[in-house]
Amino acid sequence: MVDLPAKIRVEGLGVSYGDKIALKDLSLQIPANQIFGIIGPAQSGKTTFLKAVNRTIDFVSNATVKGRVLMDNQSVLDASSFTPVKKLSNNGMRDLCGYRRRIGMVAPLPVGLPMTIYDNVTFAPRQAGIRKKDELDTLVERCLTQAALWDEVKDRLDTLGTKLSGGQQQRLTIARALSHEPEVLCLDEFSIAIDPVTTMRIEDVLKELKAEMTIILVTNLVQQARRLAKRTAFILNGELVEEDTTKKIFSGNASDSRTNEFVSGIFG
């Protein structure tokens, strides 16, 4: 493969909730400025993986974590053995909030926060200290344009985010994820609650965004990964089955037979 520098490197990542092991010893590298697909059936640990990467796993009180996650060769999660999230160190980062802002996260179900569209997009930046009105105004326009929502809402930025349609709310969620100028954008099954047309629009947006940021696309629509991702990882029951170029994964002669079965729709 081309030796792009890895944006995110995961080494021996394990996560368990109480006694339930959700991720087992997972290692992979996510190259910068491309779309990285993660596929796998339900309950396989995809969401858990994203939570470990952006360290929101810290909010799940019964989780324990092991392994390392590095962003730009800087350790952001480091535990040699299974450690309760309470006891995880900050790895020299002043606060985890600052780290989390380097990652944008889009959850499966659209969440319009119960405030105006304008406030939805400016909430995080304002909490982080940006106060100037014109700065916020341009930020709102930029993020909503990037999320392909600007034209639909530019005349009613003061309506409530919760009053938008499901597809619009999901794009609002993406705009919000972009509002803190992340270096990595994670999308967790972003299309399960929206219509195919909106999905295609967002997919087009992603293709443009990858020039500016690294994108991790978790999906259980394998064809979506096939359309968008350059490399794809297949996770099954918390284990990384294999990770390769999307072409190889979908070629029908991937290294692991389970991958071939999954992408051809035999199970999952």
Added chain:
Amino acid sequence: MSTPPTENSMRFAETELVRKKQLSERIAQFAFLMMTLAMVLPLLLIVTYLIYKAMPALSLGFLFDLPSRGMRAGGIWPALLGTIYLVVVSLVIAAPIGVLAAVYLNEYAQDNWFTRIINLAVINLAGVPSIVHALFGLGAFVLFAGIGRSVLAASLTLAVMTLPVIIASTKEALSAVPMSFREACWNMGVSRWKTIRGVVLPNSISGILTGIILQVSRAAGETAPIMFTGAVFYKAVQKGDVFAYGLLDQCMALAMHLFTISTQVPGVDEAIPFATAVVLLGTVLLVNAAAIIMRIILRTRKKW
């Protein structure tokens, strides 16, 4: 010549089954309406009866005058003022503690044995009879802490009594805010506290306030907790003086005054106990009305 019904119109005509269903629907609606009226009617009757009986004594002067002739005539100013003092002071103590405790329990505390014991304690304390709180207040505040029988001791006792309910209702309001809102904020690198301040509290404030204000009526209406800890039968103050009581003074209170004049003092003018009851009821209703208005105002801000 009239056209025979077409097949289409036949299809949408009511069948026997549909008509039966509609009938039972109507009967159910009627029954529910009757139940509702059965709730409202006694209240209306009580209020009407009270006001009718109280009429001869009710006047503005009644509110601001002192009792006279051994509490057989005159007004109720010391008692009204005392109740206001007790309610306000107890709320000033209980509301912040209760809300902060609930925020801690709902937003920060992990699910372990310690939190579970606290939650259990809160629920059980909410069900403790007020006379038990009264004895606790007497022991803890009046005697042990040495505050003596006073507005402060009585308010503290009322605060202890209302605290568990405030905690429980606030927790209820907080947990009604969907978890996904919090997660969305955390994902954007907004800290736990800023998430609470920016999203959770603004969207639960109406429920929180309602819970608090409902405790006002409880604090205003209880006699037992204040009887041993600070309320007295009679205390002379300046007529209409708003600052008549200090925190360490004993005071009169409406509920207790009502109890006294209707059971302990012979020969009270018949209208006076009724008028006192009307004032007590009016105070409570006024506060509840304030709660409802506040709720409506905040409701319009509720956004999902």
